[in-house]
Amino acid sequence: MMERWRPFAHLQVAREKYTDSSKYKGGKQAGQRQKAIAPSDDQPGEEDDEAYGDRSELIEDREYDTVASSAMHVTKQILNVQHVVIIQPFIKWGPRKSPTKPELLLQEAEALVRSLPRWNIELSMKVPVETLDKRQLFGSGKLEELKSIIQARQESGTPLTCVFISKGTLTYGQKQTLEQVFRLPVMDRYSVVVQILRLHAVSMEAKLQVALAELPYIWSQVKDQEGTSKGSGRIFLSDAQRQMLQLRERKLRNELDTIRSHRELLRNRRRQKNFPVVAVVGYTNAGKTSLIKALTEEQSLQPRDQLFATLDVTAHAGLLPCKLEVLYMDTVGFMADIPTGLIECFVATLEDAMLADVIVHVQDMAHENCAQQREHVERTLSKLMVRNGERTFSPERIINVGNKIDLVPDPESLTMKCIDGEQRLYLISSQTLVGVHELLLEVERRVLRVTGRQRIVIRVPMGGQEMAWLYKNAAVTESAADPNNAERLLVSVVITEAKLQQFRHLFIRNRG
Numbered sequence: 001m002m003e004r005w006r007p008f009a010h011l012q013v014a015r016e017k018y019t020d021s022s023k024y025k026g027g028k029q030a031g032q033r034q035k036a037i038a039p040s041d042d043q044p045g046e047e048d049d050e051a052y053g054d055r056s057e058l059i060e061d062r063e064y065d066t067v068a069s070s071a072m073h074v075t076k077q078i079l080n081v082q083h084v085v086i087i088q089p090f091i092k093w094g095p096r097k098s099p100t101k102p103e104l105l106l107q108e109a110e111a112l113v114r115s116l117p118r119w120n121i122e123l124s125m126k127v128p129v130e131t132l133d134k135r136q137l138f139g140s141g142k143l144e145e146l147k148s149i150i151q152a153r154q155e156s157g158t159p160l161t162c163v164f165i166s167k168g169t170l171t172y173g174q175k176q177t178l179e180q181v182f183r184l185p186v187m188d189r190y191s192v193v194v195q196i197l198r199l200h201a202v203s204m205e206a207k208l209q210v211a212l213a214e215l216p217y218i219w220s221q222v223k224d225q226e227g228t229s230k231g232s233g234r235i236f237l238s239d240a241q242r243q244m245l246q247l248r249e250r251k252l253r254n255e256l257d258t259i260r261s262h263r264e265l266l267r268n269r270r271r272q273k274n275f276p277v278v279a280v281v282g283y284t285n286a287g288k289t290s291l292i293k294a295l296t297e298e299q300s301l302q303p304r305d306q307l308f309a310t311l312d313v314t315a316h317a318g319l320l321p322c323k324l325e326v327l328y329m330d331t332v333g334f335m336a337d338i339p340t341g342l343i344e345c346f347v348a349t350l351e352d353a354m355l356a357d358v359i360v361h362v363q364d365m366a367h368e369n370c371a372q373q374r375e376h377v378e379r380t381l382s383k384l385m386v387r388n389g390e391r392t393f394s395p396e397r398i399i400n401v402g403n404k405i406d407l408v409p410d411p412e413s414l415t416m417k418c419i420d421g422e423q424r425l426y427l428i429s430s431q432t433l434v435g436v437h438e439l440l441l442e443v444e445r446r447v448l449r450v451t452g453r454q455r456i457v458i459r460v461p462m463g464g465q466e467m468a469w470l471y472k473n474a475a476v477t478e479s480a481a482d483p484n485n486a487e488r489l490l491v492s493v494v495i496t497e498a499k500l501q502q503f504r505h506l507f508i509r510n511r512g
């Protein structure tokens with residue numbers, strides 16, 4: 001019966017590159033983004049796409065698409081128009097009640113749907129439930145009521161095409177029951193997020209990660225189905241399909257391992273080049289990309305009002321006021337209530353962020369749920385730390401930034417909250433640039449402190465080797481003739497302790 005409401009099953013033959021969404025992201029952005037990166041060899045991006053052609057076979061796999069579209073209702077035709085009914089179930093009381101208000105949960109569900117360019121929200125409802133585990137999820141009366149609402153809407157001429165139940169994952173049984181009642185395909189958060197990730201994945205690494213993130217979901221649906229339909233004679237996966245999925249998982253893991261060791265090499269190379277790294281992290285849509293754009297004035301960066309707009313960790317060069325060059329890493333946003341299996345794969349891309357010298361945590365001050373978002377990010381970051389075998393973040397390395405203050409009606413009221421224990425919150429707007437310069441000065445202070453760099457003035461002979469050495473091994477900020485000695489220059493530099501020792505050893509001792 002389900003076959004009838006599986007609108008994507010017949011569509012998976014299309015071969016176009018579904019991640020080539022450039023025309024939906026405000027122009028040539030996908031290409032521009034690659035150009036924006038500095039230095040260019042730091043990215044497992046398009047060049048990898050060409051260099052590893054066989055990887056694309058993993059992305060373009062017809063047999064897999066058939067299984068994926070029936071298990072998740074996801075499709076390569078992401079850009080098809082959809083008319084969506086959103087239902088946000090929430091537990092009204094008891095220990096499993098969500099700490100977040102149902103209205104905010106519903107808003108987040110709507111934001112997820114709006115992140116898909118041609119998905120239209122036709123109906124949006126929050127519905128109290130006793131538990132999220134019932135096979136039909138809702139009480140019988142409520143279910144009938146929902147069915148009538150949907151039917152009435154359809155009869156009035158609205159072409160509804162799917163129901164999005166905003167719960168992490170629905171079991172196969174829940175989906176089947178609800179699809180029979182609503183006579184529409186039913187999706188959960190996992191499958192909607194997968195659609196968004198598929199759309200926004202640009203680099204081969206991100207594409208492979210999304211592909212890997214889909215597998216635990218498919219397996220869980222298969223397991224559920226086996227548990228519910230014993231004896232019904234209907235087999236969800238053939239043995240050959242099972243083997244195909246297992247093989248696919250192995251291949252994806254291998255490919256990702258290869259890409260990551262390549263990334264490790266690049267990271268080492270970057271370290272040799274001695275660029276301090278500043279990672280920008282935060283909840284999805286908090287304004288991470290916008291902040292990097294403001295700090296680097298890089299025009300090609302395209303912030304978007306979409307969740308999970310950034311899926312690739314990219315590096316962008318910027319100059320600190322002292323003329324020291326740093327790399328800002330843009331990262332994947334965090335989100336609560338995303339099943340762990342899904343985000344697990346992306347956690348690896350945050351490795352770079354964890355190794356940064358300084359971490360900027362961007363928070364959306366205009367969001368009603370700001371405090372919970374902040375806690376979620378902090379909790380996830382500390383879990384990541386533990387996994388990476390690190391102790392804890394020293395507060396030295398973290399700068400808390402409250403963004404979007406231009407949208408806060410009374411920004412003055414926030415000033416009170418700015419001192420949070422020892423941690424200061426830097427209030428800024430990446431759009432109007434209020435507070436950005438002050439933040440930049442703080443980034444500079446932290447980078448210099450954490451990386452053991454100092455700003456000093458050195459007196460060197462004019463035209464000597466010293467000057468060339470300093471240009472190569474330190475950041476030269478200024479040079480001027482020494483008023484007391486016409487043959488000497490006063491050079492302001494930002495230099496590490498180790499390099500300063502080397503300088504002394506090479507030049508000062510020699511001079512005797």
Ligand SMILES: Nc1nc2c(ncn2[C@@H]2O[C@H](COP(=O)(O)OP(=O)(O)OP(=O)(O)O)[C@@H](O)[C@H]2O)c(=O)[nH]1
Pocket residue numbers: 282283284285286287288289290291302303304305306307308309310311331332333334403404405406407428429430431432
């Ligand atoms: N008014 C206002 N809007 C902002 C500000 N900063 C960012 N935005 C908007 O917020 C939206 C999200 O910005 P992004 O910079 O893409 O956010 P992000 O954190 O990189 O999001 P993801 O990559 O999806 O996790 C965009 O529409 C931005 O224009 C700000 O200071 N003020």
Ligand SMILES: [Mg+2]
Pocket residue numbers: 288289290309310330
């Ligand atoms: Mg972003």
